[in-house]
Amino acid sequence: MNPTIKDVAKYANVSIATVSRIVNGLPGYSEDTKKKVQEAIEALGYQPNAIARGLINKRTQTIGVLFPDVSGMLSSEVLEGVENAAHDAGFSVIVCNTASSGKRTVKYLRLLQEKRVDGIIFASEVVKEEYYKIFQEMKVPVVLVSTASSEFDLPFVRVNDFEGAFRATEYLITNGHKMIGMIGGKTNDPIAGIPRLKGFKEALQKHSLPYSEKHITISEGYRFQNGKESLPVLLKQLPNMTALFAVSDEVAIGAMTAAHQLGIKVPEELSIIGYDNLKFAEMCYPGLTTVSQPLKDMGQTAGEILVKLIKGEEKEAESRFMPFTIVERQSVCDLRNK
Amino acid sequence: MNPTIKDVAKYANVSIATVSRIVNGLPGYSEDTKKKVQEAIEALGYQPNAIARGLINKRTQTIGVLFPDVSGMLSSEVLEGVENAAHDAGFSVIVCNTASSGKRTVKYLRLLQEKRVDGIIFASEVVKEEYYKIFQEMKVPVVLVSTASSEFDLPFVRVNDFEGAFRATEYLITNGHKMIGMIGGKTNDPIAGIPRLKGFKEALQKHSLPYSEKHITISEGYRFQNGKESLPVLLKQLPNMTALFAVSDEVAIGAMTAAHQLGIKVPEELSIIGYDNLKFAEMCYPGLTTVSQPLKDMGQTAGEILVKLIKGEEKEAESRFMPFTIVERQSVCDLRNK
């Protein structure tokens, strides 16, 4: 077995209390004994048992993170940020892949409860009442990332999706586009779906550009296939469209692929702007101009806020809107010089 | 505080031992008391404390996973598989992002040791002696994924990279290509670098095709930029190249982008085959033909093997070569019909 504090105490001829104090940097011993104990620790290769510590301290130095899709491109970058913040603060992170299933989510939440995690990060999903109840039962801080809840009072870290969509659309307008379409996400999705649609619409209206249902196609998801399938539909509705705002990068790239297949040149004949700035937004051809969500930063920030809440350094949780930027690549062309 | 087993015992008027037995499905009580206790559990909302359990059982039902790059596209799919297998077996997974740093790796290993994880999955990196020593100290099973160790006896789950590269090259040859180049990975990388280079070379030789240093460019990494920068170099070395084998999908797509910029048509003037089958291999244009590593499966398999080892169901760890396939998309053209 691994050596315990008792072994160290025996080896150094002191009590376990003294060893504990030295290990934890508490006062109450002479330099001499400190040295003796440290030598004992070294000699035995002692490692404190975090489980025993957790039992008595009621602190596990562990947080749980729930994603609807761990391997998704959004999730993985957020995860990196969270992991980073956690690690810096001496916490470990347990990942949970809820697969957007309520059952699985609850199961995971229960598991995290049994494991006595110190806090939870909940990403990219809407918070159901069922979940919220468990949060309360658990009595640990929770922070939302890339989502928010109108119903429940939980701190969040996200970008303002309305603003992002608004600005993306304005960007197209600024570049001289007048006939602009959008491939939108689910209309029942309060996080990414509704606000982006709204931002698009209001930007058009602000600039007195035509807007009707014809300008929008609703896809069932945010994936490549959705974009690929939606572009032809949208094109039929809005034949003289010169620019497209896609609800996500994957959708944008799907649309781009569809355009290639239809022989439509991007950006000469059709400009496309995406949303997310996933890693491969720069890898497609032409490089995708897109609204950049600072995913890693968001994860990091969420992690930091959670840690502060756990440590009790902050009582009231501050939510944070993270800044987005429009990163310009080659998928939008400027019509003004024509 | 959360209710404990004592509270349940008191509520149900039995001893904690009885509650424990019931909770754990051990024999030794009447149906009557079982009902009483279950009601008590229900009424109090009792959840067993996994920390206390871990302390006495010396089992945490937790595994640690180390990645050089959590948010990398390879890692995230492997992670999903691991997480899946772990969850199915009732284990949680702690993710660690080593950032390919020895220091960080050791730090994480120590952390996992303190947290008393039951096993470790180590991904995509070479196992240094320093790490191996800690593995031994920890006395927990370890399984490697997407890597292997010649030096140390550790079970692995991976594809045969030599074979994969060989077959990829043969695929190009079968399609009538004779002048084939490769953008290779690091020559000091025993996992992905050396075997893929070797596979390429031997395939050419087997089919009596010309081969010299000119057919290869070595890039410093496996990323998009590496591919983008390497293509022009390779093209200078091998001007009449008709097909390219890229050491990774990112490199392949980088090369594809470079080709676009140089006005070289893919696949008409240059065929490209990649390696990995990342999610966005199908999202670029033209769709990338590539060697598919079953990343999620690999993670899942590694997870399953680890769990078996932890449970002691298997004594000797079996390593596994996973099957790769070549997924055909549009980036390779068939020269035989010409």
Place this chain on the structure above:
DNA sequence: ATTAAAAGAGTAAACGTTTACGTAAAACGC
């Protein structure tokens, strides 16, 4: 020199479980 305060260290309880052991009652065998 006397007393008070501080420093150095030990003892033991507590955290929430599991489980070996003990014991009384019930069930069984004949």
Place this chain on the structure above:
DNA sequence: GCGTTTTACGTAAACGTTTACTCTTTTAAT
């Protein structure tokens, strides 16, 4: 109906820590 086994529990130790409390011994203050 008696001894024996089985069933149904309860008691208490153990897991590896932290920490409140106690007790000496040293240091400081007057």
